[in-house]
Amino acid sequence: MRILVVEDDTDLNRQLVAALEEAGYVVDSATDGEDGHFLGDTEPYDAVVLDLGLPSLDGLSVLENWRRDGRTMPVLILTARDRWSDKVAGIDAGADDYVAKPFHMEEVLARVRALVRRAAGHASNELTCGAVRLDLRSGRVTVDGSAVKLTSHEYRLLSYLLHHQGKVISRTELTEHLYDQDFDRDSNTVEVFVGRLRKKIGSDMIETIRGLGYRLGAASDS
Amino acid sequence: MRILVVEDDTDLNRQLVAALEEAGYVVDSATDGEDGHFLGDTEPYDAVVLDLGLPSLDGLSVLENWRRDGRTMPVLILTARDRWSDKVAGIDAGADDYVAKPFHMEEVLARVRALVRRAAGHASNELTCGAVRLDLRSGRVTVDGSAVKLTSHEYRLLSYLLHHQGKVISRTELTEHLYDQDFDRDSNTVEVFVGRLRKKIGSDMIETIRGLGYRLGAASDS
DNA sequence: TGAATTTCATGCGCATTCTTGTTGTCGAAG
DNA sequence: CTTCGACAACAAGAATGCGCATGAAATTCA
Structure with missing residues (x-):
């Protein structure tokens, strides 16, 4: 943010x-x-x-x-x-x-x-998606009830995705909201962090929409 | 209110x-x-x-x-x-x-x-045509309620057609909106993608107006 | 300074996209 | 009615480039 x-x-x-x-x-x-x-x-x-x-x-x-x-x-x-x-x-x-x-x-x-x-359309300070839960006040993240330690960038990324869960987020949107003005555009940092986050919260949480971006949550619904 | x-x-x-x-x-x-x-x-x-x-x-x-x-x-x-x-x-x-x-x-x-x-700014905007439904916010497409997985180009194509449903869209118009300026004119990629899309959302959705282009929706007229 | 975190670079696998070629369809003229 | 030409649909192989993993370099933080 x-x-x-x-x-x-x-x-x-x-x-x-x-x-x-x-x-x-x-x-x-x-x-x-x-x-x-x-x-x-x-x-x-x-x-x-x-x-x-x-x-x-x-x-x-x-x-x-x-x-x-x-x-x-x-x-x-x-x-x-x-x-x-x-x-x-x-x-x-x-x-x-x-x-x-x-x-x-x-x-x-x-x-x-x-x-x-x-x-982002949320009423509560607890953002959840599946087993992942993020408390905005304390900045704590849990998966299936057990605490997960995230680095500051990982936290920012997860927070942004949770705020906009269900929505496809382009890589440029992520860089724009996770970094301040001067940031090297052609860099694969975002992908690296998505990879790390997946390793920590489960790889099935963040979906890749090739050519468009990433999407968290609500993978299978009618 | x-x-x-x-x-x-x-x-x-x-x-x-x-x-x-x-x-x-x-x-x-x-x-x-x-x-x-x-x-x-x-x-x-x-x-x-x-x-x-x-x-x-x-x-x-x-x-x-x-x-x-x-x-x-x-x-x-x-x-x-x-x-x-x-x-x-x-x-x-x-x-x-x-x-x-x-x-x-x-x-x-x-x-x-x-x-x-x-x-009021949080109304989820979706485009529908017959059984096809596209949620612009989440980028999800469903046909008769069941999710359909589209690739990036297929999605753009469908989105454009839905935005202009009922209207005849020429192939050049499509290439101009789906690709950036320089694009090999004599190529049938558009037809290929129309074909793929038809396979995924039902072949009766997109009508071919021979010599002019394609039209989505408004199927029942002379 | 040492440890943790973040950034950058390389290479690979593979989904997606593009091209090519053939078949199928429509319309008009003979 | 038949034939021909142009346009569209489809299939499948080829090529592109996206996204991921990995590890090393750089930076930050304690």
């Missing part, structure tokens, strides 16, 4: 990035509205954390621009302001959630978790 | 119902957890407004039960409590949004609007 943080306070920015990375996300960040707007317009993020008070281009305008351009990724708004009318404006501009500063990092994490989860 | 309101304060309940109906929704309401839980489990709502402090069955439990039963409709939580840890608990239990009491009705309406709008 790939997240964009747009926050001008460099300290807070750093904290957010650190916390999100700690939680297993790939994070890009911008410190002003123009950069943020550009990134959000060009890169496929799974969620955005957006401060409203930004230099060069106001957060609300950034959001409105994205929505006008048809970008639909979930956006969590941060703001020092506390007036409810601002909240309504933000929500109607297309924000998906809202946190008032000062906030607890835990709360932001929970909300981002929920946004990403919901954007 | 049908909304469920679960709120024990009869005054507030009535206000919510009135405001939501005013906004054009069809609204059911319950004043305790058990009733609310039952309704949410049996009726298909597009969104739920749920108070946390309820008699007979706590709101959080109601929500958890719904999620455990696989109900995925968006839920907006109302609560008097303001401690952030409660918010996190609510969000992690599967709530989609959160409003602290006391609130402005405008805000609730804005959030419900947002929830409904977002949930």
